[in-house]
Amino acid sequence: MPIPLTVLDDRRLARDARGATTPPTEDIREKVFELEARGEWIVQRVPEPWVPVTTKYGRTKKIPVERSWHHKSCGQCGHIPGYSTSIFWLHRKLGLDYNDPTDQTSCTAWNYYASATSNVGAQAAVAMRNFGAAYESGYFPQIHCGTSYGHYKEVREELVEHADLRDEVRRICDKLGKPFVMPEEIVHYSEWVYAMRDEFARRKVLDLASIDVTVHPACHYHKLVVEDAIYDPDVYGGQRTAVVSAVVTALGANVKDYSTWFDCCGFGFRHILVQRDFTRSFATLRKIEVMREEANPDVVLTHDTGCVTTLDQSQFAARAHDRKVGVPVMSEAQFAALAMGAHPYRVAQLHWHNTEYRPLLEKMGIDWRERWREFEDDLERLKKDDKQFMTWEDADA
Amino acid sequence: MTLQARYDEVPLDTKERLFDEVRADIRFKDYLFGCYECGICVAACPSARFYDFSPRKIAQAAARQDLPMFYEQLNDDIWNCSQCFSCLRCPRGNNPGGLITIMREVAINNGLTSARQALEGYGRVVYKIMSTGTQVSPDMLQPNAFPDWGPHVQEISENLELWRRALPPDTMHTTSTAWYVTDQTLTELYLIWHMTGVMDMIKEVDAGLHMILSDVMEDLLDEAGYSAD
Numbered sequence: 108m109p110i111p112l113t114v115l116d117d118r119r120l121a122r123d124a125r126g127a128t129t130p131p132t133e134d135i136r137e138k139v140f141e142l143e144a145r146g147e148w149i150v151q152r153v154p155e156p157w158v159p160v161t162t163k164y165g166r167t168k169k170i171p172v173e174r175s176w177h178h179k180s181c182g183q184c185g186h187i188p189g190y191s192t193s194i195f196w197l198h199r200k201l202g203l204d205y206n207d208p209t210d211q212t213s214c215t216a217w218n219y220y221a222s223a224t225s226n227v228g229a230q231a232a233v234a235m236r237n238f239g240a241a242y243e244s245g246y247f248p249q250i251h252c253g254t255s256y257g258h259y260k261e262v263r264e265e266l267v268e269h270a271d272l273r274d275e276v277r278r279i280c281d282k283l284g285k286p287f288v289m290p291e292e293i294v295h296y297s298e299w300v301y302a303m304r305d306e307f308a309r310r311k312v313l314d315l316a317s318i319d320v321t322v323h324p325a326c327h328y329h330k331l332v333v334e335d336a337i338y339d340p341d342v343y344g345g346q347r348t349a350v351v352s353a354v355v356t357a358l359g360a361n362v363k364d365y366s367t368w369f370d371c372c373g374f375g376f377r378h379i380l381v382q383r384d385f386t387r388s389f390a391t392l393r394k395i396e397v398m399r400e401e402a403n404p405d406v407v408l409t410h411d412t413g414c415v416t417t418l419d420q421s422q423f424a425a426r427a428h429d430r431k432v433g434v435p436v437m438s439e440a441q442f443a444a445l446a447m448g449a450h451p452y453r454v455a456q457l458h459w460h461n462t463e464y465r466p467l468l469e470k471m472g473i474d475w476r477e478r479w480r481e482f483e484d485d486l487e488r489l490k491k492d493d494k495q496f497m498t499w500e501d502a503d504a
Numbered sequence: 505m506t507l508q509a510r511y512d513e514v515p516l517d518t519k520e521r522l523f524d525e526v527r528a529d530i531r532f533k534d535y536l537f538g539c540y541e542c543g544i545c546v547a548a549c550p551s552a553r554f555y556d557f558s559p560r561k562i563a564q565a566a567a568r569q570d571l572p573m574f575y576e577q578l579n580d581d582i583w584n585c586s587q588c589f590s591c592l593r594c595p596r597g598n599n600p601g602g603l604i605t606i607m608r609e610v611a612i613n614n615g616l617t618s619a620r621q622a623l624e625g626y627g628r629v630v631y632k633i634m635s636t637g638t639q640v641s642p643d644m645l646q647p648n649a650f651p652d653w654g655p656h657v658q659e660i661s662e663n664l665e666l667w668r669r670a671l672p673p674d675t676m677h678t679t680s681t682a683w684y685v686t687d688q689t690l691t692e693l694y695l696i697w698h699m700t701g702v703m704d705m706i707k708e709v710d711a712g713l714h715m716i717l718s719d720v721m722e723d724l725l726d727e728a729g730y731s732a733d
Contacts, residue, residue, distance in 0.1 A: 179675070181639035185682035188642075188671050195673055207675050210689045212637035213682075220587035222623055223608030224630050224709065227530060229700035236692055257589075269530050279699050283692045326588040333592070371550045371588035378586065381625045383652060385586075389550050423654035453672070461656045482670070489669050502672045 130164030158302035170302040173203035176241035180252035182412035189456025193444040206246040216258035221377035239285030253411030257331030297410035304357040315360040325411030363402035374413035390421035435464035452482035535599040545591035559600035583622035638682035
């Protein structure tokens with residue numbers, strides 16, 4: 108069928124009628140509330156107080172300050188435990204109420220994107236079971252993993268668009284005895300860190316003016332359901348997500364740019380577990396080496412499980428090939444916690460990280476030798492069974 | 505000779521049936537809107553840099569309903585995708601990564617040999633997530649599993665139990681799961697796997713794993729008064 112000659116003019120006129128600031132995508136939250144009005148599900152409201160932030164097309168998103176239900180991350184808790192610990196520590200440092208649940212499962216999306224041994228109904232049911240558990244607790248979901256965050260936004264779209272899927276998942280939730288609940292906002296922890304960055308800056312105890320940082324934006328944060336990610340005109344002119352970068356700036360460190368910022372880290376979901384030749388190559392050749400050549404950072408900061416794992420662990424083998432690697436990697440939550448005086452081993456748990464990080468700590472003004480000695484004393488107490496576990500009080504001793 | 509000489513021995517009916525299964529997925533219409541052939545998705549794609557792989561071809565084959573090319577991709581290409589969704593940069597609004605998610609599901613549901621091969625060595629991960637509700641656990645950090653991560657993994661595995669006890673959050677003193685998950689929560693997860701057909705998918709692609717998972721789940725489901733069937 109031939110394209111009508113007026114098509115371009117028609118489109119321009121339609122754009123003009125919508126106005127220059129009208130987002131090109133619909134606001135899914137309106138449909139979420141419409142479904143609640145029709146009795147299809149409960150919408151869990153963002154608790155007060157909340158911080159307004161701006162998303163990609165200018166809409167306002169509510170980020171709750173406290174009463175957060177921490178939807179933990181498999182890879183963070185399992186292999187980078189200082190990541191989750193730092194998120195909790197930041198809440199505690201600000202005296203904020205939170206819930207660290209044991210009735211939470213993984214979103215299971217890492218496995219889904221790796222092996223496809225699941226389906227739309229199961230993935231939606233897992234999401235809604237977790238949302239139901241959060242609702243029952245009276246706390247609001249704060250999602251630690253970028254993939255969980257992106258996947259849950261996909262699930263939200265699928266549930267909104269497909270009544271059959273809603274019916275299937277509602278039946279499952281009924282059988283489980285769980286309420287059928289959709290949160291008003293789907294919130295990633297890095298959005299909370301972004302929203303609270305000035306509070307962190309006020310409590311900063313280190314001078315980070317000499318610390319150069321490169322930022323890796325996590326794919327599943329800013330590429331999946333793009334309109335829901337935070338953007339800020341003051342950060343790269345609003346052309347890249349503002350989370351992480353704005354936190355670095357607020358803490359007084361320096362964000363350094365590099366050309367492959369949009370590239371993924373190489374995680375690959377199945378590749379990181381069973382085909383790591385690809386992962387190692389991509390992480391070192393397209394990310395770490397480019398960062399070193401173009402920005403020579405002291406540290407790479409990112410905001411997702413897979414990115415920290417991939418960028419950190421991949422550098423060891425690359426050294427055998429004389430590649431230009433050797434940049435420490437951590438989350439912005441760990442970096443912010445360190446800036447506020449958190450212990451590098453009791454809280455940030457940097458001994459679980461691979462790439463040499465001690466020169467960074469020295470440059471930040473942290474006496475890592477003394478801190479390690481303190482941590483070894485902790486371990487001796489545990490070995491002697493003086494204590495069964497270290498506590499939050501021990502962490503800040 | 506055609507460009508799609510591979511898999512000529514597979515009947516066109518089979519290829520069409522599999523394509524129809526992909527097209528029948530509720531997400532398909534939201535993932536494909538045509539293709540400008542601009543290559544933006546390929547430029548953004550990490551897998552395209554290291555494999556003979558093209559998200560553009562995925563979108564094109566689906567849009568043209570090119571059954572021979574589709575079937576070749578179903579067997580030879582889809583497991584190379586990184587599922588990072590960088591291809592969502594598509595100016596046409598296509599989601600080649602999402603199409604691949606659907607194609608992988610169809611490959612698993614039909615027990616394709618290529619899918620079984622792609623998942624070789626991956627069974628322990630499927631077992632972990634489906635049976636414990638967390639995808640990776642601290643005790644998976646073993647030197648023989650991650651030799652390319654260096655001696656640091658050995659150090660972690662030797663100190664694992666002690667280092668986990670040194671974590672302040674109460675939920676993270678575990679070694680075989682990423683955090684502590686209650687039995688009630690696991691029971692609910694097992695019910696989801698059964699009620700949504702995921703257990704049937706596992707049976708199709710790995711009968712041995714299916715048997716082990718069924719055994720593990722049976723006790724908790726029985727205790728809660730549910731039948732595993």
